[in-house]
Amino acid sequence: QVLLVESGGGLVQAGDSLRLSCTASGRSFRTYNMGWFRQNPGKEREFVAIINYSGSSTYYADSVKGRFTISRDNLENTVYLQMNSLKPEDTAVYYCAATKLYPYTRSADFPYWGQGTQVTVSS
DSSP, X not given: OOOEEEEOOEEEETTOOEEEEEEEOSTTGGGXXXXXXXXXXXXXXXXXXXXXXXXXXXXXXXXXXXXXXXXXXXXXTEEEEEXXXXXXXXXXXXXXXXXXXXXXXXXXXXXEEOOOEEEEEEO
């Protein structure tokens, strides 16, 4: 069992940066691959990025490649999403999730989810 809590969302302007954090409970965090997804009302949850258990490998959606960076600190049980050059279309609720699979990108492959944090980018 992994409990995940996101933080760091907020309202920013286009071109700004924001860093999301997701802190996990339990000693098994370092055995999980961690992902970030986002979702808008009435739309499917969209894959954003994933990092493997050790932090040595990452994979990004094309829509965020070059602007977002996923990283993790296994000593702090935390995964981060650094978001730069934000665009209005990045507005969504952002979720972190945990999986034993890599580099899977379907939300159905992630059994553990946080509650989400809202990111709003104004133009």
